[in-house]
Amino acid sequence: QVQLVESGGGLVQAGGSLRLSCAASGLTFSTYAMGWFRQAPGKEREFVAAISRSGANTYYADSVKGRFTISRDNAKNTVYLQMNGLKPEDTAVYYCAANLRPAYYSGITEYNYWGQGTQVTVSS
Numbered sequence: 001q002v003q004l005v006e007s008g009g010g011l012v013q014a015g016g017s018l019r020l021s022c023a024a025s026g027l028t029f030s031t032y033a034m035g036w037f038r039q040a041p042g043k044e045r046e047f048v049a050a051i052s053r054s055g056a057n058t059y060y061a062d063s064v065k066g067r068f069t070i071s072r073d074n075a076k077n078t079v080y081l082q083m084n085g086l087k088p089e090d091t092a093v094y095y096c097a098a099n100l101r102p103a104y105y106s107g108i109t110e111y112n113y114w115g116q117g118t119q120v121t122v123s124s
Helices: none
Strands: 003-007 010-013 018-025 033-039 046-051 058-060 068-073 078-083 092-099 118-123
Touching: 003 092, 018 033, 018 092, 018 118, 033 068, 033 078, 046 068, 046 078, 058 068
Parallel strands: 010 118
Antiparallel strands: 003 018, 018 078, 033 046, 033 092, 046 058, 068 078, 092 118
């Protein structure tokens, strides 16, 4: 069955960096657009970034533009989220998701599969 496994989360001070990874299995990775979402306690899950099947196109939430970079390595079945200039408001559980037939890259309901999430905590 399809599995998405996130890693790389942790505790970092404001202004620091983290690199999240999402390893996919059980699917033909290159046929899926991939996205990163996050959810803070008591808040709705929100879109962070997405990348097209080939990696040619990327999309970002306004809140992370210029700070986060999404990339993928189809040979490794892995998508990454490089997070720089982290802020306390970035604190959340970060989820990787896969979208076979995307109509909207930022839409939660557009994604078919989800990982279990990895915690990112940014201290002030």
